[in-house]
Amino acid sequence: MFSHVGMICFTACYLAAFLLECSRCFFRSGVRGAVMFGFAAAGWIAHTAYLYHQIVFQDGHLFNSVQGWMIAVAWALVILYLYLTVYFPKTPFGLFLLPLVLIAIGVGKHFAAAAAFPPDSVGQIWRMVHVASFLLVTVTIFLGFVTGLMYLLQAANLKRRRPKIGRLKLPPLEWLQTANSRLTGFLIVLLAVGILTGFAINRLNLQNQNVSVSPLDPMVIVTIGMFVFLLLFTVTLKKWRPVHEGKRLALVTLLCFAAMIIMLALALFSSSAHWYQKNKTQNPIEIYFRQD
Amino acid sequence: MLKLAMIGCNHRTADIAVRERLAFSPEQCKETLQKWSEAQTCEAVLLATCNRTELYVASENGTIIDDVAVGQFLCGEKNVAPETVRESLITLHDDEAVSHLFHVAGSLDSMVLGEPQILSQVKTAYQMANEIGTAGTVLHGLFQASLKVAKRIVGETEIHQRRTSIPSVAVADFAMQIFERLDDKKTLALGAGEMADETLRYLTDQGAKSILVINRSPDRAEKLAKQWHGRADVWENRFARLAEVDLVVSTTGATEPIVRLDDYLAIESRRQGRPLFVLDLAVPRDFDSAIGARENVFLYSVDDLKETCERNQQSRNRELPKAEKIIRQERCKFWRDMRSRETGSIIRRLREDWKSRKEAELTRLFHKLPNISEADQREVRYAFDRLINKLLHPPLESLRDEADQSHHSVTYLLQDAISRLFRLKD
Numbered sequence A: 001m002f003s004h005v006g007m008i009c010f011t012a013c014y015l016a017a018f019l020l021e022c023s024r025c026f027f028r029s030g031v032r033g034a035v036m037f038g039f040a041a042a043g044w045i046a047h048t049a050y051l052y053h054q055i056v057f058q059d060g061h062l063f064n065s066v067q068g069w070m071i072a073v074a075w076a077l078v079i080l081y082l083y084l085t086v087y088f089p090k091t092p093f094g095l096f097l098l099p100l101v102l103i104a105i106g107v108g109k110h111f112a113a114a115a116a117f118p119p120d121s122v123g124q125i126w127r128m129v130h131v132a133s134f135l136l137v138t139v140t141i142f143l144g145f146v147t148g149l150m151y152l153l154q155a156a157n158l159k160r161r162r163p164k165i166g167r168l169k170l171p172p173l174e175w176l177q178t179a180n181s182r183l184t185g186f187l188i189v190l191l192a193v194g195i196l197t198g199f200a201i202n203r204l205n206l207q208n209q210n211v212s213v214s215p216l217d218p219m220v221i222v223t224i225g226m227f228v229f230l231l232l233f234t235v236t237l238k239k240w241r242p243v244h245e246g247k248r249l250a251l252v253t254l255l256c257f258a259a260m261i262i263m264l265a266l267a268l269f270s271s272s273a274h275w276y277q278k279n280k281t282q283n284p285i286e287i288y289f290r291q292d
Numbered sequence B: 001m002l003k004l005a006m007i008g009c010n011h012r013t014a015d016i017a018v019r020e021r022l023a024f025s026p027e028q029c030k031e032t033l034q035k036w037s038e039a040q041t042c043e044a045v046l047l048a049t050c051n052r053t054e055l056y057v058a059s060e061n062g063t064i065i066d067d068v069a070v071g072q073f074l075c076g077e078k079n080v081a082p083e084t085v086r087e088s089l090i091t092l093h094d095d096e097a098v099s100h101l102f103h104v105a106g107s108l109d110s111m112v113l114g115e116p117q118i119l120s121q122v123k124t125a126y127q128m129a130n131e132i133g134t135a136g137t138v139l140h141g142l143f144q145a146s147l148k149v150a151k152r153i154v155g156e157t158e159i160h161q162r163r164t165s166i167p168s169v170a171v172a173d174f175a176m177q178i179f180e181r182l183d184d185k186k187t188l189a190l191g192a193g194e195m196a197d198e199t200l201r202y203l204t205d206q207g208a209k210s211i212l213v214i215n216r217s218p219d220r221a222e223k224l225a226k227q228w229h230g231r232a233d234v235w236e237n238r239f240a241r242l243a244e245v246d247l248v249v250s251t252t253g254a255t256e257p258i259v260r261l262d263d264y265l266a267i268e269s270r271r272q273g274r275p276l277f278v279l280d281l282a283v284p285r286d287f288d289s290a291i292g293a294r295e296n297v298f299l300y301s302v303d304d305l306k307e308t309c310e311r312n313q314q315s316r317n318r319e320l321p322k323a324e325k326i327i328r329q330e331r332c333k334f335w336r337d338m339r340s341r342e343t344g345s346i347i348r349r350l351r352e353d354w355k356s357r358k359e360a361e362l363t364r365l366f367h368k369l370p371n372i373s374e375a376d377q378r379e380v381r382y383a384f385d386r387l388i389n390k391l392l393h394p395p396l397e398s399l400r401d402e403a404d405q406s407h408h409s410v411t412y413l414l415q416d417a418i419s420r421l422f423r424l425k426d
Helices: A007-025 A032-056 A066-087 A093-110 A124-159 A173-207 A218-240 A245-269 A284-289 B016-021 B026-039 B067-077 B094-105 B117-132 B137-156 B166-178 B194-205 B218-227 B235-242 B261-271 B289-293 B302-368 B374-405 B408-421
Strands: B003-010 B043-048 B052-059 B090-093 B186-190 B210-214 B231-233 B247-250 B276-280 B297-301
Touching: A007 A032, A007 A093, A032 A066, A032 A093, A066 A093, A066 A124, A093 A124, A124 A173, A124 A245, A124 B166, A173 A218, A173 A245, A173 B166, A218 A245, B003 B016, B003 B067, B003 B094, B026 B043, B026 B067, B026 B117, B043 B117, B043 B137, B052 B067, B052 B094, B052 B137, B090 B094, B094 B117, B094 B137, B094 B302, B117 B137, B137 B302, B166 B194, B166 B276, B166 B297, B166 B302, B186 B194, B186 B235, B194 B210, B194 B218, B194 B247, B210 B218, B210 B235, B218 B231, B231 B235, B235 B261, B261 B289, B289 B297, B297 B302, B302 B374, B302 B408, B374 B408
Parallel strands: B186 B210, B186 B247, B210 B231, B247 B276, B276 B297
Antiparallel strands: B003 B052, B003 B090, B043 B052
16 A cells, blocks of 8 residues: 555645745745644655555665655654644744755665665665664754754844844844754764764674774764764863853754765765675775675 | 714723723623613623723613713723823724724734733633623623634734744744743753843743752742742852753843853763753853854843844735725625615514515405405415515615625615515514
8 A cells, every 4th residue: 555655745745834934934824834834744644655655565774775765864854843833833844954855755766776784794784774873873963954044044143133034033142052062962872873883883793894984984083083073072071161052053953964864875875894886896885794 | 763873982092091091800890880780781802901990881772872981981991081081082983883892802002012911902802792691682792703803813824923022932932842841841041130020921921840940040930930930040050050951041130141062062962862942041151152063052142032023023014904904894794684684673673574564455355255266265365475575676786785785784675665665564
């Protein structure tokens, strides 16, 4: 029954919800919130059915492809959007979150041919934790990007002595700063888990005489670099509490987003051992997981 | 026939001296309604606020509402001679009364357009009448419709969204955009005048608890601090306190800035990057405008806020046509519902009348034809039912259509005609 649910179904629902969010800039409506939520919820149900079908019926591992990965990220972002819409119905979170959802789906669709991990690999449990933590890292970075951007917009707007951006009312600066701070902390933990499980997988590969990922792999460098930077930033912030804390936190969330884009670009366009492209003659992921 | 009237006065029709004389406290409202319920058969709701005293009266059975007697009753309750306030009392009937209540509930008739208190006052008045039992079918319908109007105006227009007084704009539109909550923030009031008092009221309404007042005159600082459960400090400590607080309300009468950029820079590092919201309501300004350019300082002067207030006022005015449209729609709906209720009653009575006649005829017929089978009896009964339905269908449809579309008086004429033609009894 779920085989008829295509990406177009939920993408169209999210697009409709996004257009309704955009209409907040032009007029007020008593029913818009419910309709918007309805579209997003319907899209999410279709989205869930699609993912379920991918996992169960097509014998495909969900994160086996860039498409699956990005669609899972979009799915998690929509949950966050629905939650935020219920608790903060007057705040236009969708204006910032839904484009990311649509972009994630678009990227997934565009790079449908690219694949990640093959299904038969060593250390399934470690790999699951590794993948799950990086999936959550991606979602956290997306959300951090939204709250960071909102903080900077809100601060600039209040400096200009305007309580709203047109008709849009953003959350208070204090709330956004707290959100950025928590997301940064959460990101450090997730990155630590992801990096440690990555090391564990590498060790297992070495034990099985498989080819492991080099520490100089560009994706590894960017990931560890982001982790170290965030750790140092947080320690510095806690210890010395520099001026402009809120603004710096917001900028860090944007920086993490930029780092994630770089990682994605590396995954798709470079020969990183983490990801593999079907059309390449040399298959690093096969080398990574190959068992003699 | 349904009758509705509103008798009373408000800030548009009566000056404050008259309104004071006709002002009812909640206890007095209760007593007045109790007296009304003992003496009168009509429904009544008394809406009494600082700006209006309005008695809404209704009757469903066509009882004539004597405006003069109602006015005298209202004046009598306050021991006011009716002739002394006659000029200020207004009487509105039927659709005018409905329209007026919808404007009142929607806060379109308030002194400050869009002020939110009036809705709760309308609710309280309605609840009180409910408890005492003076609100009947008509006023239930009317007040529930008025609450719906208010809800729609709040939800579908921006009239209630935007504040228009400087302290309210400062607190609700700016302070609450910086801070998520105020109960854990420290507030410093520099100056102890009326403006400081009013702004502190808005801040405490939003949850501010820790209030510090500094004034050149320590007595006035003490007095204001005591009023808002805060504490006072001496003028010389103002810079030290500035490093500790999150919100500052400055309203002194100083002719020179009392906090210059250098003064702020001296304490800036001690603030450790915490946001500082400064509301400079003094003219001339108390804070050097250059302080507003510092990171994490949000400095607003009267002019900055006045611009927002004016914009909000214009925005509210622009929303008026939308609110009026909602009122028109709900007025039509209210009368349609009321007419449907009345029409429903006529239809029910007519059907019952014809049904009893049919039963009488059938009993007589079956008595004359004792050998008729049960199946034939059912067929005869079925034929009678069909005949009655076919005969009644055109007049009842016309009545329903008129109730849905036409004016109240046309529907009433039709109802009256049907009642008289078919000799229907109440």
